[in-house]
Amino acid sequence: MLNSIKNLSVLCLFLLLCVLQSCSKIYMKKYSELNVNDILEHDSFQWKHVIAGNTILYYEENSYASRNIKQIITQSKLNMNNALSILHITQYDHEIHSFFLESRQKMKEIIGFESNGAAYVKSHIMLDVFAEKLKTNTTHELMHIISYNLWGWTEPWLNEGLAVCSDDSWHGYKLDELVSYLMSKGVLIPIADLKIDFYNKNDLITYPQVGSFTKYLIEKYGIDNYRKVWTHGMESIPQVLLHPLDEIEKEWKEFLKEKPIKHIDYKYLK
Numbered sequence: 271m272l273n274s275i276k277n278l279s280v281l282c283l284f285l286l287l288c289v290l291q292s293c294s295k296i297y298m299k300k301y302s303e304l305n306v307n308d309i310l311e312h313d314s315f316q317w318k319h320v321i322a323g324n325t326i327l328y329y330e331e332n333s334y335a336s337r338n339i340k341q342i343i344t345q346s347k348l349n350m351n352n353a354l355s356i357l358h359i360t361q362y363d364h365e366i367h368s369f370f371l372e373s374r375q376k377m378k379e380i381i382g383f384e385s386n387g388a389a390y391v392k393s394h395i396m397l398d399v400f401a402e403k404l405k406t407n408t409t410h411e412l413m414h415i416i417s418y419n420l421w422g423w424t425e426p427w428l429n430e431g432l433a434v435c436s437d438d439s440w441h442g443y444k445l446d447e448l449v450s451y452l453m454s455k456g457v458l459i460p461i462a463d464l465k466i467d468f469y470n471k472n473d474l475i476t477y478p479q480v481g482s483f484t485k486y487l488i489e490k491y492g493i494d495n496y497r498k499v500w501t502h503g504m505e506s507i508p509q510v511l512l513h514p515l516d517e518i519e520k521e522w523k524e525f526l527k528e529k530p531i532k533h534i535d536y537k538y539l540k
């Protein structure tokens with residue numbers, strides 16, 4: 271009896287650590303959602319805002335974002351159109367709160383850890399660092415918000431895959447070209463292994479990899495079939511796409527081989 275209580279305690283501690291660890295990664299705050307008033311009433315920030323469509327864009331006075339607000343408005347509209355186009359929908363009406371921060375440190379003051387970007391999907395909040403040398407106002411976080419609210423939760427590799435795919439680039443390189451380069455270096459992870467423990471793998475490899483694979487799935491099999499995979503998970507691929515996963519993966523890699531890679535210098539592999 272004592273042993274089983276001890277084992278139960280160990281199991282509980284393990285589960286708690288898993289939750290804490292997954293929360294420390296970008297975006298996945300499934301367990302504690304941030305409210306927009308938590309940010310607006312934060313002592314360290316004086317927010318100004320403008321409205322672009324159904325998105326409220328918040329920025330700080332005298333910040334880099336305030337000096338480039340026209341560019342932010344234009345990019346936000348492009349991001350929305352991009353997300354709608356990928357999902358084959360014509361509009362997404364829910365109000366979205368989009369915050370622009372000066373640094374990763376400022377991000378930490380709000381979300382509790384340093385990050386380039388974050389999305390709180392249930393509250394329709396996204397936060398991006400927007401500074402001279404680091405601009406992350408891409409479609410990524412917006413895609414997390416829209417895909418969750420339209421399609422629900424999914425496996426992490428699918429969730430991040432769609433968000434990365436929506437930007438079609440990674441660290442300044444075209445997505446497929448970078449992943450072709452990673453393939454040439456032999457560092458890609460078998461797709462089947464990405465279903466497990468995704469957020470504890472090397473995100474500088476896994477994120478572009480699932481982004482490129484997602485792009486391939488959507489372009490080859492269509493968004494409706496992709497959505498079915500989103501809903502039912504990796505296991506459903508043979509039934510939904512009518513081909514086994516390893517066969518699709520092999521074809522995707524053949525497709526990647528055609529991509530130019532000579533110009534790529536991905537410093538994170540060194």
Ligand SMILES: [Zn+2]
Nearest residue numbers: 297414430433
């Ligand atoms: Zn993400």
